[in-house]
Amino acid sequence: MTHVEDELTSQPECWTRAAAEAARYAEALPAPGERVAIVGCGTSYFMAQAAAALREGAGQGETDAFAASEFPHGRAYDRVVALTRSGTTTEVLDLLGRLKGRTRTTAITADPGTPVMTAADELAVLDFADERSVVQTRFATTALTLLRAHLGLHPGTAVTDARTALTEPFPDGLETCAQFTFLGRGWTIGLANEAGLKMREAALAWAESYPAMEYRHGPISVTTSGTATWMLGTAPEGLAAQVRSTGGRWIEGRLDPLAELVRAQRLAVAVAASRGLDPDSPRHLTRSVILAP
Numbered sequence: 001m002t003h004v005e006d007e008l009t010s011q012p013e014c015w016t017r018a019a020a021e022a023a024r025y026a027e028a029l030p031a032p033g034e035r036v037a038i039v040g041c042g043t044s045y046f047m048a049q050a051a052a053a054l055r056e057g058a059g060q061g062e063t064d065a066f067a068a069s070e071f072p073h074g075r076a077y078d079r080v081v082a083l084t085r086s087g088t089t090t091e092v093l094d095l096l097g098r099l100k101g102r103t104r105t106t107a108i109t110a111d112p113g114t115p116v117m118t119a120a121d122e123l124a125v126l127d128f129a130d131e132r133s134v135v136q137t138r139f140a141t142t143a144l145t146l147l148r149a150h151l152g153l154h155p156g157t158a159v160t161d162a163r164t165a166l167t168e169p170f171p172d173g174l175e176t177c178a179q180f181t182f183l184g185r186g187w188t189i190g191l192a193n194e195a196g197l198k199m200r201e202a203a204l205a206w207a208e209s210y211p212a213m214e215y216r217h218g219p220i221s222v223t224t225s226g227t228a229t230w231m232l233g234t235a236p237e238g239l240a241a242q243v244r245s246t247g248g249r250w251i252e253g254r255l256d257p258l259a260e261l262v263r264a265q266r267l268a269v270a271v272a273a274s275r276g277l278d279p280d281s282p283r284h285l286t287r288s289v290i291l292a293p
Contacts, residue, residue, distance in 0.1 A: 004133040004202065004279045008265045012162045014129045014142040015154075015258075022149035028106050028122035029150045032060050034078040039068045041091055043136040043197060044083035044143075049190030051081075051147045057186060058151050065190070068092045079104045085131065085139040087114030096120055108146065110139045133280045135202050137265050140194065141258055148258075161259035166266065175270045177228040177249065180205060181219065182264065183212040188233040188257040195232065195264035202279035203271035212236050223248035232260045 022029075030036045036055065038048035045067045052065035066072070068082065068091040080103055084092045087109040096119040099105050107120035110130035117123060129142035148154040180199050184192035192209040199207035210219055213236055215229070223229060223246040230251035231240070243250045253260045272279040 002133070002269070002278070002280045003131070004135050004137060004265075005269055007131045007133055008137040008262065008269070009166055011138045011141055011262055012159045012166070014126075014138050015145040015159050015162060017128055018126060018142045018146040019149040019154045022146055022154075025124040025146065026150065028124050029147070030055065030060065030063075030079055030081065030106075034061050035076070036061060036063045036079050036081060037071065037075075037077045038063065038065050038081045038083065039071055039092065039095060040083035041068050041089050043140045043194055044085065046190045046194040046197065047083055047140050047144045048081075049193065050144055050187045051083075051190075053187035053190065054148060054153055055151055058153060060151060068095045071095050073098065077103055079106060081105075082107045082116070082120060083140075083143050084108070084116055085110045085136060087111045087116035092116065093119050108143045134282055135198065135268075135279055137198075137262075141261060144258065155256060158256040158258055161255035162262050165255055165259040165262040168263070170263075170267060170270065171249070171251070174228060174249070174251070174267065175274050177226055178206065179222060179227040180207040180267075181215070181223070181227070181229045182207070182209040182232060183215055183229065183235070183239075184209070184232045184257070185212050185234065185236070188253075191232045191257055191261045195230070195261055198265050198268040199271065201282045202268040203275060203277060204282075205268070205271055212239060215239065216242070220246065230260075230264065232264075233257045 038052050040048045048065040052063040055063040082092050105120045106122045107116045108124045112125045129139045182192035182195040196207040196209035199205040225247040228249040229243045231253045240250045
């Protein structure tokens with residue numbers, strides 16, 4: 001078993017622990033009414049997108065998501081939350097350094113022995129969800145679970161659905177599709193983006209992601225026999241039939257959307273295996289991007 005397989009299968013237990021620890025970190029996480037930005041890089045940026053949409057949709061306050069390198073310094077926020085598994089990513093540390101003393105910052109990280117521990121004002125350390133693999137799985141979903149629980153939006157079915165996602169067989173032939181498209185709505189757009197990234201990182205697969213309603217505005221033109229379109233969350237009316245009419249394969253998201261992401265993680269590993277690739281060592285990637293001064 002690869003590291004990434006071992007790590008992604010531990011997600012139900014990680015989510016249970018994160019939800020239980022949400023109250024412990026309540027003071028470090030955004031309070032209702034705060035104007036908040038959530039930042040990250042790569043996978044963490046996509047989790048930031050999901051968390052921001054969840055928080056604003058819950059009426060907790062205006063919430064934006066940015067890649068750490070693209071933070072708009074001309075805007076005022078009550079708090080900036082940085083998601084960083086490694087605690088060493090250059091863009092995140094640079095941003096936290098610029099905000100020090102000006103804007104309250106919180107870091108959610110997996111490693112308590114890294115520079116982010118002093119760069120941020122407040123911390124939530126999910127060391128039990130740290131990973132050896134370059135490809136992120138459990139830290140990303142555990143950090144989002146912490147934020148969902150903090151918002152009161154962690155459903156009891158999420159962990160049960162994650163266990164189902166780890167054992168349910170894929171539809172026959174899904175691993176051999178030539179192209180994969182992941183769709184989301186609202187907070188699940190970030191999950192769709194992350195699912196596409198997992199396919200590209202682990203399996204070197206042609207994978208895309210879009211807001212579900214945008215799929216008709218051009219991207220559906222690539223859909224045909226041998227492609228798969230996977231909906232995370234509830235699909236817009238008529239979209240499944242339209243995809244099937246192209247000859248493409250439609251994958252309905254029946255589980256909690258975060259559990260659907262676990263299914264997509266499994267698919268990425270399965271496609272990597274079918275292509276003779278090592279998902280623990282994706283091409284051109286490292287566990288943390290640390291740029292030279």
